[in-house]
Amino acid sequence: MRPLSHRLIAVLLLCATGFARADGMLMMRIPMRAEIVFAYAKSSIEEHGYSVAHIQLCDGGMTDFGYKTDFYRVLFFGKLAEVRRISEKYPELVSYVPLKLAVIAEKDDTLLTVLNPEVLAPYFADAEVQIQLSRWHSDLESILDDVRRSIGKRIAHAD
Amino acid sequence: MQKFPLLRRLCALLLAFAAAQAAAAPDGLELYIAHCSACHRVEGQGGIGLPLPAEKLAEVTDDYLHKTIRLGRPGRVMPAFERLSDAQVDAIVRFLRERTETKDPGFDNDQVVGDAAHGELVYNEHCIKCHAADGTGEGEGTGVTQSRERSFLVMPASISNSGFLGSASDRMIHTVVEHGRRWSGMPAFGDGKLSDGDINDVVAYVRSFEQRQSAPEAIGPDERPTHIYESPHDFETTIANIKTALTGANFRIFPDRFVEQGVTDEFSVNQRQVGIRFCNFNVLYGMLKIEPRLGIVLPCRITVMERPDGTVIMAIPNLRVVSRWFNNDELVGLWDQMEETFTEIIDEVTL
Numbered sequence: 001m002r003p004l005s006h007r008l009i010a011v012l013l014l015c016a017t018g019f020a021r022a023d024g025m026l027m028m029r030i031p032m033r034a035e036i037v038f039a040y041a042k043s044s045i046e047e048h049g050y051s052v053a054h055i056q057l058c059d060g061g062m063t064d065f066g067y068k069t070d071f072y073r074v075l076f077f078g079k080l081a082e083v084r085r086i087s088e089k090y091p092e093l094v095s096y097v098p099l100k101l102a103v104i105a106e107k108d109d110t111l112l113t114v115l116n117p118e119v120l121a122p123y124f125a126d127a128e129v130q131i132q133l134s135r136w137h138s139d140l141e142s143i144l145d146d147v148r149r150s151i152g153k154r155i156a157h158a159d
Numbered sequence: 160m161q162k163f164p165l166l167r168r169l170c171a172l173l174l175a176f177a178a179a180q181a182a183a184a185p186d187g188l189e190l191y192i193a194h195c196s197a198c199h200r201v202e203g204q205g206g207i208g209l210p211l212p213a214e215k216l217a218e219v220t221d222d223y224l225h226k227t228i229r230l231g232r233p234g235r236v237m238p239a240f241e242r243l244s245d246a247q248v249d250a251i252v253r254f255l256r257e258r259t260e261t262k263d264p265g266f267d268n269d270q271v272v273g274d275a276a277h278g279e280l281v282y283n284e285h286c287i288k289c290h291a292a293d294g295t296g297e298g299e300g301t302g303v304t305q306s307r308e309r310s311f312l313v314m315p316a317s318i319s320n321s322g323f324l325g326s327a328s329d330r331m332i333h334t335v336v337e338h339g340r341r342w343s344g345m346p347a348f349g350d351g352k353l354s355d356g357d358i359n360d361v362v363a364y365v366r367s368f369e370q371r372q373s374a375p376e377a378i379g380p381d382e383r384p385t386h387i388y389e390s391p392h393d394f395e396t397t398i399a400n401i402k403t404a405l406t407g408a409n410f411r412i413f414p415d416r417f418v419e420q421g422v423t424d425e426f427s428v429n430q431r432q433v434g435i436r437f438c439n440f441n442v443l444y445g446m447l448k449i450e451p452r453l454g455i456v457l458p459c460r461i462t463v464m465e466r467p468d469g470t471v472i473m474a475i476p477n478l479r480v481v482s483r484w485f486n487n488d489e490l491v492g493l494w495d496q497m498e499e500t501f502t503e504i505i506d507e508v509t510l
Contacts, residue, residue: 028197051421058443065444069447072447073454078421080419083418083419084429094418096384102454113452122378
Protein backbone atom coordinates (compact mmCIF):
# COMPACT_ATOMS: atom_id res chain seq x y z
CA MET A 1 0.00 0.00 0.00
CA ARG A 2 1.09 3.56 -0.57
CA PRO A 3 2.12 5.32 2.66
CA LEU A 4 -0.33 7.74 4.24
CA SER A 5 0.96 11.17 5.10
CA HIS A 6 1.29 12.21 8.73
CA ARG A 7 -1.27 14.95 8.14
CA LEU A 8 -3.79 12.51 6.68
CA ILE A 9 -3.35 10.20 9.66
CA ALA A 10 -4.02 13.16 11.96
CA VAL A 11 -7.18 14.05 10.05
CA LEU A 12 -8.35 10.45 10.14
CA LEU A 13 -7.77 10.21 13.87
CA LEU A 14 -9.71 13.40 14.38
CA CYS A 15 -12.62 12.45 12.14
CA ALA A 16 -12.98 8.67 12.27
CA THR A 17 -15.79 7.12 14.23
CA GLY A 18 -16.43 3.52 15.25
CA PHE A 19 -14.21 0.71 16.43
CA ALA A 20 -13.06 -2.71 15.46
CA ARG A 21 -15.45 -4.90 17.39
CA ALA A 22 -13.37 -8.04 17.29
CA ASP A 23 -15.76 -10.48 18.89
CA GLY A 24 -15.38 -9.80 22.60
CA MET A 25 -13.34 -6.65 22.50
CA LEU A 26 -13.10 -3.08 21.33
CA MET A 27 -9.80 -2.19 19.73
CA MET A 28 -8.07 0.85 18.38
CA ARG A 29 -4.66 1.39 16.83
CA ILE A 30 -2.90 4.69 17.36
CA PRO A 31 0.21 5.57 15.33
CA MET A 32 2.05 6.94 18.35
CA ARG A 33 4.45 5.53 20.93
CA ALA A 34 2.85 3.54 23.74
CA GLU A 35 4.21 5.67 26.60
CA ILE A 36 2.44 8.72 25.16
CA VAL A 37 -0.80 6.91 24.35
CA PHE A 38 -0.81 5.41 27.84
CA ALA A 39 -0.73 8.90 29.38
CA TYR A 40 -3.62 10.04 27.16
CA ALA A 41 -5.62 6.91 28.00
CA LYS A 42 -5.14 7.38 31.74
CA SER A 43 -6.19 11.00 31.49
CA SER A 44 -9.27 10.15 29.37
CA ILE A 45 -10.36 7.49 31.87
CA GLU A 46 -10.16 10.01 34.72
CA GLU A 47 -12.00 12.65 32.70
CA HIS A 48 -14.86 10.17 32.33
CA GLY A 49 -15.27 10.04 36.11
CA TYR A 50 -13.42 6.77 36.74
CA SER A 51 -10.65 6.28 39.26
CA VAL A 52 -7.55 4.52 38.01
CA ALA A 53 -7.30 1.82 40.65
CA HIS A 54 -4.12 0.18 39.56
CA ILE A 55 -1.58 -0.11 36.77
CA GLN A 56 -0.35 -3.59 35.98
CA LEU A 57 3.17 -3.54 34.56
CA CYS A 58 3.03 -6.76 32.55
CA ASP A 59 6.19 -5.77 30.71
CA GLY A 60 8.05 -5.24 34.00
CA GLY A 61 6.93 -8.63 35.34
CA MET A 62 8.01 -10.45 32.21
CA THR A 63 11.32 -8.61 32.04
CA ASP A 64 12.01 -9.53 35.68
CA PHE A 65 11.60 -13.16 34.68
CA GLY A 66 14.00 -12.81 31.76
CA TYR A 67 11.47 -12.50 28.94
CA LYS A 68 11.90 -9.93 26.18
CA THR A 69 8.87 -7.70 25.80
CA ASP A 70 7.89 -4.27 24.59
CA PHE A 71 5.65 -1.82 26.49
CA TYR A 72 2.67 -3.77 27.82
CA ARG A 73 0.57 -2.28 30.60
CA VAL A 74 -2.97 -2.64 31.82
CA LEU A 75 -4.97 0.17 33.38
CA PHE A 76 -7.58 -0.93 35.95
CA PHE A 77 -10.34 1.58 36.59
CA GLY A 78 -13.75 1.83 38.17
CA LYS A 79 -16.32 3.89 40.02
CA LEU A 80 -16.84 3.08 43.70
CA ALA A 81 -20.65 3.01 43.56
CA GLU A 82 -20.60 0.61 40.62
CA VAL A 83 -17.93 -1.68 42.06
CA ARG A 84 -19.74 -1.78 45.40
CA ARG A 85 -23.15 -2.50 43.85
CA ILE A 86 -21.74 -5.28 41.68
CA SER A 87 -19.84 -7.01 44.48
CA GLU A 88 -22.95 -6.89 46.68
CA LYS A 89 -25.62 -7.86 44.15
CA TYR A 90 -23.89 -9.54 41.24
CA PRO A 91 -20.87 -11.59 42.39
CA GLU A 92 -20.77 -13.23 38.96
CA LEU A 93 -19.62 -9.90 37.55
CA VAL A 94 -17.00 -9.22 40.19
CA SER A 95 -14.28 -10.98 38.19
CA TYR A 96 -14.74 -8.33 35.50
CA VAL A 97 -14.34 -5.27 37.73
CA PRO A 98 -12.46 -3.01 37.85
CA LEU A 99 -12.56 -2.54 34.07
CA LYS A 100 -9.29 -3.07 32.22
CA LEU A 101 -7.68 -1.30 29.30
CA ALA A 102 -4.59 -2.95 27.82
CA VAL A 103 -2.00 -0.63 26.26
CA ILE A 104 0.20 -2.70 23.97
CA ALA A 105 3.14 -1.45 21.90
CA GLU A 106 3.53 -2.80 18.39
CA LYS A 107 6.71 -1.17 17.13
CA ASP A 108 5.86 2.56 16.86
CA ASP A 109 2.11 1.95 17.03
CA THR A 110 0.01 1.36 20.10
CA LEU A 111 -2.92 -0.98 20.38
CA LEU A 112 -5.63 -0.14 22.88
CA THR A 113 -7.78 -3.11 23.75
CA VAL A 114 -10.65 -3.46 26.14
CA LEU A 115 -13.20 -6.17 26.80
CA ASN A 116 -16.53 -5.24 25.23
CA PRO A 117 -18.91 -5.42 28.22
CA GLU A 118 -21.76 -6.26 25.84
CA VAL A 119 -20.44 -9.83 25.59
CA LEU A 120 -21.57 -10.38 29.16
CA ALA A 121 -25.13 -9.25 28.43
CA PRO A 122 -26.50 -12.66 27.27
CA TYR A 123 -25.71 -14.11 30.71
CA PHE A 124 -27.87 -11.67 32.67
CA ALA A 125 -31.61 -11.12 32.44
CA ASP A 126 -31.57 -8.39 35.09
CA ALA A 127 -32.35 -4.95 33.62
CA GLU A 128 -29.97 -3.23 36.03
CA VAL A 129 -27.06 -5.32 34.75
CA GLN A 130 -28.04 -4.67 31.14
CA ILE A 131 -28.07 -0.94 31.78
CA GLN A 132 -24.70 -1.14 33.56
CA LEU A 133 -23.08 -3.11 30.73
CA SER A 134 -24.49 -0.73 28.17
CA ARG A 135 -23.23 2.30 30.14
CA TRP A 136 -19.75 0.78 30.37
CA HIS A 137 -19.77 0.07 26.68
CA SER A 138 -20.71 3.62 25.88
CA ASP A 139 -18.10 5.03 28.29
CA LEU A 140 -15.37 2.80 26.88
CA GLU A 141 -16.15 3.91 23.33
CA SER A 142 -16.07 7.51 24.47
CA ILE A 143 -12.75 7.01 26.29
CA LEU A 144 -11.16 5.46 23.20
CA ASP A 145 -12.64 8.17 20.99
CA ASP A 146 -11.17 10.90 23.18
CA VAL A 147 -7.74 9.28 23.06
CA ARG A 148 -7.94 9.12 19.27
CA ARG A 149 -8.99 12.75 18.95
CA SER A 150 -6.38 13.99 21.42
CA ILE A 151 -3.59 12.17 19.61
CA GLY A 152 -4.94 13.41 16.27
CA LYS A 153 -4.74 17.00 17.53
CA ARG A 154 -1.23 16.38 18.81
CA ILE A 155 -0.07 15.05 15.44
CA ALA A 156 -1.82 17.90 13.58
CA HIS A 157 -0.13 20.52 15.78
CA ALA A 158 3.26 18.89 15.36
CA ASP A 159 3.02 19.20 11.53
CA MET B 160 -26.79 38.97 -18.76
CA GLN B 161 -25.45 35.45 -18.22
CA LYS B 162 -24.72 33.25 -21.19
CA PHE B 163 -26.29 29.78 -21.27
CA PRO B 164 -28.25 30.17 -17.99
CA LEU B 165 -29.95 26.79 -18.40
CA LEU B 166 -26.62 24.98 -18.90
CA ARG B 167 -25.14 26.71 -15.86
CA ARG B 168 -28.14 25.74 -13.77
CA LEU B 169 -27.91 22.14 -14.99
CA CYS B 170 -24.18 21.98 -14.17
CA ALA B 171 -24.87 23.36 -10.69
CA LEU B 172 -27.56 20.75 -10.19
CA LEU B 173 -25.26 17.97 -11.33
CA LEU B 174 -22.47 19.16 -9.04
CA ALA B 175 -24.87 19.35 -6.09
CA PHE B 176 -26.13 15.86 -6.88
CA ALA B 177 -22.57 14.49 -7.09
CA ALA B 178 -21.66 16.18 -3.80
CA ALA B 179 -24.75 14.74 -2.12
CA GLN B 180 -23.91 11.29 -3.49
CA ALA B 181 -20.33 11.58 -2.25
CA ALA B 182 -21.54 12.68 1.16
CA ALA B 183 -24.00 9.78 1.37
CA ALA B 184 -21.55 7.08 0.20
CA PRO B 185 -19.65 5.35 2.99
CA ASP B 186 -16.02 6.42 3.23
CA GLY B 187 -13.86 3.31 2.75
CA LEU B 188 -10.73 4.88 4.22
CA GLU B 189 -12.58 5.99 7.34
CA LEU B 190 -14.21 2.58 7.71
CA TYR B 191 -10.87 0.84 7.21
CA ILE B 192 -9.26 3.00 9.89
CA ALA B 193 -12.10 2.34 12.30
CA HIS B 194 -12.61 -1.39 11.75
CA CYS B 195 -9.53 -2.90 10.10
CA SER B 196 -6.45 -0.89 11.02
CA ALA B 197 -6.29 -2.13 14.61
CA CYS B 198 -5.23 -5.54 13.30
CA HIS B 199 -3.99 -4.95 9.72
CA ARG B 200 -2.35 -1.58 10.57
CA VAL B 201 -3.01 1.72 8.88
CA GLU B 202 -1.02 0.96 5.74
CA GLY B 203 -1.87 -2.75 5.60
CA GLN B 204 1.49 -3.93 6.92
CA GLY B 205 -0.19 -6.51 9.14
CA GLY B 206 0.19 -7.05 12.86
CA ILE B 207 -2.43 -8.98 14.73
CA GLY B 208 -4.03 -9.49 11.31
CA LEU B 209 -2.35 -10.61 8.11
CA PRO B 210 -0.54 -8.12 5.87
CA LEU B 211 -2.57 -6.87 2.91
CA PRO B 212 0.02 -6.21 0.18
CA ALA B 213 -0.85 -5.46 -3.44
CA GLU B 214 0.47 -8.87 -4.46
CA LYS B 215 -2.10 -10.59 -2.27
CA LEU B 216 -5.00 -8.38 -3.24
CA ALA B 217 -4.21 -8.80 -6.94
CA GLU B 218 -4.91 -12.53 -6.53
CA VAL B 219 -8.32 -12.27 -4.89
CA THR B 220 -11.68 -11.08 -6.14
CA ASP B 221 -13.83 -8.32 -4.72
CA ASP B 222 -16.37 -10.99 -3.88
CA TYR B 223 -13.72 -12.88 -1.86
CA LEU B 224 -12.79 -9.71 0.05
CA HIS B 225 -16.44 -8.84 0.69
CA LYS B 226 -17.23 -12.32 1.99
CA THR B 227 -14.06 -12.47 4.06
CA ILE B 228 -15.05 -9.28 5.86
CA ARG B 229 -18.58 -10.59 6.32
CA LEU B 230 -17.75 -14.16 7.41
CA GLY B 231 -14.40 -13.60 9.12
CA ARG B 232 -12.39 -16.67 9.96
CA PRO B 233 -14.03 -18.51 12.86
CA GLY B 234 -11.40 -19.52 15.41
CA ARG B 235 -8.63 -17.71 13.50
CA VAL B 236 -8.79 -14.23 15.07
CA MET B 237 -10.40 -12.40 12.11
CA PRO B 238 -13.93 -11.53 13.30
CA ALA B 239 -17.07 -11.54 11.19
CA PHE B 240 -18.19 -7.94 10.64
CA GLU B 241 -21.90 -8.58 10.72
CA ARG B 242 -22.91 -5.08 11.75
CA LEU B 243 -21.49 -3.34 8.69
CA SER B 244 -23.91 -2.75 5.81
CA ASP B 245 -23.18 -4.15 2.34
CA ALA B 246 -22.45 -0.61 1.18
CA GLN B 247 -19.89 -0.18 3.97
CA VAL B 248 -18.17 -3.50 3.18
CA ASP B 249 -18.08 -2.55 -0.50
CA ALA B 250 -16.56 0.81 0.44
CA ILE B 251 -13.76 -0.95 2.36
CA VAL B 252 -13.11 -3.24 -0.64
CA ARG B 253 -13.00 -0.21 -2.99
CA PHE B 254 -10.59 1.51 -0.63
CA LEU B 255 -8.31 -1.55 -0.58
CA ARG B 256 -8.34 -1.60 -4.37
CA GLU B 257 -7.51 2.10 -4.63
CA ARG B 258 -4.75 1.92 -2.03
CA THR B 259 -3.05 -1.07 -3.62
CA GLU B 260 -3.83 -0.04 -7.21
CA THR B 261 -5.12 -3.55 -7.91
CA LYS B 262 -8.10 -4.89 -9.81
CA ASP B 263 -10.45 -7.80 -9.32
CA PRO B 264 -8.79 -10.69 -11.24
CA GLY B 265 -12.27 -11.72 -12.36
CA PHE B 266 -12.38 -15.41 -11.50
CA ASP B 267 -15.64 -17.03 -12.45
CA ASN B 268 -17.84 -18.69 -9.85
CA ASP B 269 -18.23 -21.93 -11.79
CA GLN B 270 -17.81 -25.12 -9.82
CA VAL B 271 -14.62 -27.01 -10.61
CA VAL B 272 -15.35 -30.66 -11.21
CA GLY B 273 -12.76 -33.06 -9.84
CA ASP B 274 -12.22 -36.35 -8.08
CA ALA B 275 -11.94 -35.59 -4.35
CA ALA B 276 -10.63 -39.10 -3.56
CA HIS B 277 -7.70 -38.63 -5.94
CA GLY B 278 -7.39 -35.04 -4.76
CA GLU B 279 -6.77 -36.31 -1.24
CA LEU B 280 -3.81 -38.37 -2.46
CA VAL B 281 -2.37 -35.36 -4.29
CA TYR B 282 -3.06 -33.14 -1.25
CA ASN B 283 -1.27 -35.58 1.06
CA GLU B 284 1.74 -35.60 -1.20
CA HIS B 285 2.07 -31.89 -1.96
CA CYS B 286 -0.04 -29.77 0.40
CA ILE B 287 -0.15 -31.49 3.78
CA LYS B 288 3.28 -30.25 4.87
CA CYS B 289 2.08 -26.65 5.07
CA HIS B 290 -1.70 -26.86 5.30
CA ALA B 291 -1.85 -29.92 7.62
CA ALA B 292 -4.02 -33.01 7.24
CA ASP B 293 -7.14 -31.22 8.40
CA GLY B 294 -6.42 -28.12 6.31
CA THR B 295 -5.95 -25.87 9.32
CA GLY B 296 -2.45 -24.69 8.44
CA GLU B 297 1.03 -25.60 9.60
CA GLY B 298 2.21 -25.52 13.17
CA GLU B 299 1.81 -22.61 15.49
CA GLY B 300 0.25 -19.39 14.41
CA THR B 301 -2.97 -18.03 13.08
CA GLY B 302 -1.52 -14.90 11.56
CA VAL B 303 -1.86 -13.25 14.95
CA THR B 304 1.21 -11.11 14.91
CA GLN B 305 4.18 -10.31 12.80
CA SER B 306 6.42 -9.76 15.79
CA ARG B 307 6.79 -13.37 16.81
CA GLU B 308 9.17 -15.89 15.36
CA ARG B 309 7.62 -18.39 13.02
CA SER B 310 8.51 -20.70 10.20
CA PHE B 311 6.66 -18.81 7.44
CA LEU B 312 6.36 -15.13 6.53
CA VAL B 313 2.60 -15.61 6.65
CA MET B 314 1.04 -18.66 8.18
CA PRO B 315 -0.42 -21.02 5.57
CA ALA B 316 -4.11 -20.34 5.17
CA SER B 317 -6.57 -22.47 7.07
CA ILE B 318 -8.19 -23.82 3.92
CA SER B 319 -10.70 -25.89 5.87
CA ASN B 320 -11.99 -22.82 7.69
CA SER B 321 -15.66 -22.14 6.98
CA GLY B 322 -14.87 -18.46 6.42
CA PHE B 323 -12.28 -19.31 3.75
CA LEU B 324 -14.45 -21.91 2.04
CA GLY B 325 -17.40 -19.51 2.09
CA SER B 326 -15.30 -16.76 0.50
CA ALA B 327 -13.04 -18.45 -2.06
CA SER B 328 -14.41 -19.65 -5.38
CA ASP B 329 -13.21 -22.94 -6.87
CA ARG B 330 -11.49 -21.01 -9.65
CA MET B 331 -9.60 -18.88 -7.15
CA ILE B 332 -8.35 -21.95 -5.28
CA HIS B 333 -7.38 -23.54 -8.60
CA THR B 334 -5.43 -20.43 -9.64
CA VAL B 335 -3.59 -20.20 -6.32
CA VAL B 336 -2.55 -23.87 -6.55
CA GLU B 337 -1.54 -23.44 -10.18
CA HIS B 338 0.43 -20.21 -9.89
CA GLY B 339 1.35 -20.17 -6.18
CA ARG B 340 1.70 -17.03 -4.14
CA ARG B 341 5.18 -15.69 -4.43
CA TRP B 342 4.76 -13.07 -1.73
CA SER B 343 3.81 -15.65 0.90
CA GLY B 344 6.12 -18.48 -0.14
CA MET B 345 3.39 -20.72 -1.55
CA PRO B 346 4.95 -22.58 -4.52
CA ALA B 347 3.32 -22.90 -7.94
CA PHE B 348 2.18 -26.40 -8.81
CA GLY B 349 1.13 -25.67 -12.36
CA ASP B 350 4.61 -25.61 -13.86
CA GLY B 351 4.76 -29.32 -14.60
CA LYS B 352 4.35 -30.59 -11.05
CA LEU B 353 0.61 -31.15 -11.28
CA SER B 354 -1.70 -31.46 -14.28
CA ASP B 355 -4.81 -29.33 -14.62
CA GLY B 356 -6.84 -32.44 -13.73
CA ASP B 357 -4.79 -33.04 -10.58
CA ILE B 358 -5.41 -29.45 -9.49
CA ASN B 359 -9.13 -29.86 -10.13
CA ASP B 360 -9.05 -32.94 -7.90
CA VAL B 361 -7.26 -30.99 -5.14
CA VAL B 362 -9.91 -28.26 -5.39
CA ALA B 363 -12.63 -30.91 -5.05
CA TYR B 364 -10.86 -32.34 -2.00
CA VAL B 365 -10.42 -28.91 -0.39
CA ARG B 366 -14.09 -28.23 -1.04
CA SER B 367 -14.93 -31.50 0.75
CA PHE B 368 -13.71 -29.92 4.00
CA GLU B 369 -17.05 -28.08 3.97
CA GLN B 370 -18.80 -31.30 4.94
CA ARG B 371 -16.66 -31.66 8.05
CA GLN B 372 -17.57 -28.30 9.59
CA SER B 373 -19.03 -28.40 13.06
CA ALA B 374 -21.60 -25.86 14.15
CA PRO B 375 -20.24 -22.94 16.17
CA GLU B 376 -20.39 -23.49 19.92
CA ALA B 377 -23.48 -21.84 21.36
CA ILE B 378 -23.92 -20.56 24.90
CA GLY B 379 -25.15 -23.48 27.02
CA PRO B 380 -28.24 -22.97 29.19
CA ASP B 381 -26.22 -23.47 32.40
CA GLU B 382 -23.15 -21.65 31.27
CA ARG B 383 -22.13 -18.72 33.45
CA PRO B 384 -19.33 -16.16 32.94
CA THR B 385 -17.95 -16.85 36.42
CA HIS B 386 -17.59 -19.93 38.58
CA ILE B 387 -18.83 -19.24 42.10
CA TYR B 388 -17.74 -21.63 44.84
CA GLU B 389 -18.71 -21.52 48.50
CA SER B 390 -15.81 -22.07 50.86
CA PRO B 391 -16.22 -24.34 53.88
CA HIS B 392 -13.67 -22.19 55.71
CA ASP B 393 -13.63 -18.71 57.16
CA PHE B 394 -12.35 -15.73 55.15
CA GLU B 395 -8.74 -15.84 56.39
CA THR B 396 -8.39 -19.63 56.14
CA THR B 397 -9.81 -19.59 52.61
CA ILE B 398 -7.24 -17.01 51.51
CA ALA B 399 -4.40 -18.92 53.16
CA ASN B 400 -5.50 -22.19 51.52
CA ILE B 401 -5.75 -20.57 48.08
CA LYS B 402 -2.22 -19.21 48.40
CA THR B 403 -0.84 -22.58 49.49
CA ALA B 404 -2.56 -24.27 46.53
CA LEU B 405 -1.31 -21.62 44.08
CA THR B 406 2.26 -21.93 45.31
CA GLY B 407 2.01 -25.70 44.90
CA ALA B 408 0.78 -25.19 41.33
CA ASN B 409 3.85 -23.07 40.56
CA PHE B 410 2.17 -19.68 40.36
CA ARG B 411 3.75 -16.45 41.46
CA ILE B 412 1.36 -14.64 43.81
CA PHE B 413 1.12 -10.85 43.65
CA PRO B 414 0.25 -8.72 46.69
CA ASP B 415 -3.45 -8.95 47.55
CA ARG B 416 -5.73 -6.20 46.32
CA PHE B 417 -9.11 -5.41 47.79
CA VAL B 418 -11.85 -5.28 45.17
CA GLU B 419 -12.51 -1.62 46.01
CA GLN B 420 -8.84 -0.69 46.38
CA GLY B 421 -7.90 2.34 44.35
CA VAL B 422 -11.48 3.45 43.74
CA THR B 423 -11.95 4.63 47.33
CA ASP B 424 -9.73 5.72 50.21
CA GLU B 425 -7.98 3.21 52.43
CA PHE B 426 -10.36 3.86 55.35
CA SER B 427 -13.54 3.14 53.38
CA VAL B 428 -12.37 0.09 51.46
CA ASN B 429 -14.20 -3.16 52.15
CA GLN B 430 -11.46 -5.44 53.47
CA ARG B 431 -13.62 -8.57 53.31
CA GLN B 432 -13.46 -8.66 49.50
CA VAL B 433 -10.02 -9.43 48.17
CA GLY B 434 -8.57 -10.41 44.83
CA ILE B 435 -5.78 -12.97 44.98
CA ARG B 436 -3.81 -12.32 41.84
CA PHE B 437 -1.33 -14.77 40.42
CA CYS B 438 0.64 -15.60 37.31
CA ASN B 439 2.92 -18.19 35.79
CA PHE B 440 5.13 -16.03 33.60
CA ASN B 441 6.32 -18.94 31.53
CA VAL B 442 2.76 -19.87 30.59
CA LEU B 443 1.81 -16.22 30.14
CA TYR B 444 4.72 -15.52 27.79
CA GLY B 445 3.74 -18.51 25.65
CA MET B 446 0.12 -17.38 25.55
CA LEU B 447 0.98 -13.80 24.67
CA LYS B 448 2.89 -15.04 21.64
CA ILE B 449 -0.33 -16.66 20.45
CA GLU B 450 -2.65 -13.88 21.57
CA PRO B 451 -1.14 -10.48 22.36
CA ARG B 452 -4.46 -9.02 23.53
CA LEU B 453 -4.68 -11.23 26.61
CA GLY B 454 -4.02 -8.18 28.78
CA ILE B 455 -7.75 -7.55 28.99
CA VAL B 456 -8.14 -10.64 31.18
CA LEU B 457 -4.87 -10.42 33.11
CA PRO B 458 -3.75 -11.28 35.69
CA CYS B 459 -5.39 -14.51 36.84
CA ARG B 460 -7.49 -13.74 39.87
CA ILE B 461 -9.56 -15.54 42.47
CA THR B 462 -11.83 -13.11 44.27
CA VAL B 463 -12.70 -14.07 47.83
CA MET B 464 -15.70 -12.32 49.37
CA GLU B 465 -17.30 -12.61 52.77
CA ARG B 466 -21.05 -12.15 52.46
CA PRO B 467 -23.17 -10.32 55.09
CA ASP B 468 -24.36 -13.72 56.43
CA GLY B 469 -20.75 -14.80 57.03
CA THR B 470 -20.48 -17.24 54.12
CA VAL B 471 -17.32 -17.01 52.07
CA ILE B 472 -17.45 -17.32 48.30
CA MET B 473 -14.74 -17.57 45.66
CA ALA B 474 -15.28 -16.15 42.15
CA ILE B 475 -13.18 -17.27 39.18
CA PRO B 476 -13.78 -16.30 35.52
CA ASN B 477 -15.10 -19.16 33.41
CA LEU B 478 -12.24 -19.57 30.94
CA ARG B 479 -14.43 -21.43 28.42
CA VAL B 480 -16.50 -18.25 28.15
CA VAL B 481 -13.46 -15.97 28.12
CA SER B 482 -11.79 -17.99 25.35
CA ARG B 483 -14.65 -17.26 22.92
CA TRP B 484 -14.01 -13.54 23.07
CA PHE B 485 -10.66 -13.98 21.33
CA ASN B 486 -11.84 -16.09 18.35
CA ASN B 487 -8.51 -17.90 18.53
CA ASP B 488 -8.63 -21.69 18.46
CA GLU B 489 -4.97 -21.93 19.34
CA LEU B 490 -5.79 -20.75 22.83
CA VAL B 491 -8.52 -23.29 23.48
CA GLY B 492 -6.22 -26.09 24.65
CA LEU B 493 -4.32 -23.72 26.92
CA TRP B 494 -7.56 -22.33 28.39
CA ASP B 495 -8.74 -25.88 29.06
CA GLN B 496 -5.48 -26.66 30.88
CA MET B 497 -5.82 -23.50 32.95
CA GLU B 498 -9.44 -24.32 33.75
CA GLU B 499 -8.35 -27.77 34.93
CA THR B 500 -5.64 -26.22 37.13
CA PHE B 501 -8.15 -23.80 38.65
CA THR B 502 -10.53 -26.67 39.41
CA GLU B 503 -7.72 -28.56 41.16
CA ILE B 504 -6.88 -25.45 43.19
CA ILE B 505 -10.49 -25.03 44.26
CA ASP B 506 -10.71 -28.73 45.14
CA GLU B 507 -7.65 -28.33 47.32
CA VAL B 508 -8.98 -25.18 48.97
CA THR B 509 -12.40 -26.62 49.71
CA LEU B 510 -11.16 -29.96 51.08
